[in-house]
Amino acid sequence: MFSCDADKTLNMSVINQYGGDWKGSMTCWPDISFTPELRYTDDPFSADITIAVALADDNAKKWSQRIPADLVPRLIAFEQIWLGNAYITLFFISRSESARNLFTSNMGLFWYIIKHCNSWHPLETLQLFNERKKKILSFLGLPEEPAVFNTFKKLNLLKPDNHVVNALTTVMKSGTYKALLHVKFLTEDLINLLAKYPDLSSSKLIQRYQPSWEYFSFSDELSTITESAEDYELGVKWVATKLTGNNPQVVLERIDERITHHFRNKSEVSQRKKPNCSYPKPPVEGNDHIKPISKYYDILRESEEQEHCVQNYHEMVLDGSTYFYKITRPQRATIQLNVEDSGKIYLEDIKLKHNTTPSAEIEHVIYEWLLSSKKGIDLERYQYKLVCESEDYNDDDF
Known part of the structure; x- marks a missing residue:
């Protein structure tokens, strides 16, 4: 070789x-x-x-x-971390003292220059290295500010590709780097995130960013949450103002809950514009603690109080294939009965608030209520589903 x-x-x-x-x-x-x-x-x-x-x-x-000797470990690191070619690096730093100084003091900017100028003739690139630092930034189309040099020094990119080069350029030209004064490392995930949503850089959580956060896909989750916020007309700036705190996972969970709550309220306002129609007569009568949900606004209220999506079954309730009841004792829950085309009735589901699983006590009360109706209601289907769920076979919740 x-x-x-x-x-x-x-x-x-x-x-x-x-x-x-x-x-x-x-x-x-x-x-x-x-x-x-x-x-x-x-x-x-x-x-x-x-x-x-x-x-x-x-x-x-x-x-x-x-x-x-002082260049050898730097050459190896440059080649491994930046996915650069150390042979071309040797060519430049052997011919230009300015290139050598830049390589040893700011590998990130050196890598960016070679990537940005890879279509240039080597002599043109050498000429660029010999310019003043601010002039170099000007040639690259970047702001001529010391903060830009500092940002390049913070880069911690493992094998970056051309997509990262483009994202980094977007971050620099958008001025996002100005808000990253306290960030110690800039990773590929964070750069891609800020290129997509530059307004997030103003958040206190982003300014505390640690590469270790990516173990739970911090950037991916935050990107998804931001997209949801935009879909529900909350916007990126709204997300940025909520990104405060020291625990990124908890912060993201809270923002997600707020977006869900906002959507639910917005959806209910829209839904309440519909008339408060009555539902068909339920197949089983209620009692003191179990009441049938008989009107459209009642199912909206049940969905809001119990924080599940039972309201999405409105059309099925209207056509008489599904019926809902609310039970107040021994636990507050929602009961779903389904009716087949043959007329056979079966217990489909029992859910507490947030779709949590009911206790054996409330299940027993509901079984007794259904059996006392003498309607021949099928309980085995529901019981079989419980067995499946215990074996990690999950049906859709309300």
Whole structure:
């Protein structure tokens, strides 16, 4: 794979990922030049052999020992973390003191320049490195501010792709970085999130961001919640003002609950515009503690009080295929009876508030009530469903 000439030129040869023979040579520091004899990409410095492999190979030692010792670990880190090509990095930092200084002080910006300018001729890129720092930002179309340099230093991107480059550009140009003064690390997930929703950067929770939050998909969950807020006309800024606190998981759960509550209230206002129609006569009469839900507004009220979606069954109640009852003792719950086309009645469900499971005591009371009606109501179907649910077979809730 490697050989070294008397003049310490490194020769490389490998069958690359495209199935072709790849050969190239690279002269020693400081007169770095790189000549691939065969390449399969548009990048003239493309190599399938990582510099970490070359540095560890005995045949390449005469070449690698000419590289300044302080640069070796940085070159390996650059190649591994930034998915960069350390050979092209060597080319630039050997020819430009400004490029070397930028590489050692701000790898994030160095990586961004190479990614941004990958279609340029190397001499054009070298000319850019030799400009003043603010002029470099101007060439890249970024704000000429010290905060931009600091933002690049915070980048902690593991193998970023071109999508991340585009997202990072969006974050910079939107000015989002100005609100990230206290963020210690900027990860790929956070950059993609802020590129999509720049207004979230103003939140106190985002400013406390830790990469470890991604273990429970913080960015994905927050993105989903933000989309829901937009759908229900709450907006991104509303979400940002709610993102306060030290526990991100709890904060997201609370925001989700608020959005759900907002939607429920908004939905009920819309639903109450419908007439308060009466439902068909229930198949089983109620008693002192079990009352049939006989009107449309009553089913809305039951859904609101018990915080479940029984209101969505309105059409089924109207056509006489489903009936609901509310029971107050021994527990507050909602009962659902279904009627088949044959006229057979069966107990479909019993749910407490938030769709939680009822106790054995309330089930016994309901069984006694249904059996006393002498309507031949099927209880076995409901009991079988309970067995299935205990084995992790979950039917839809109200």
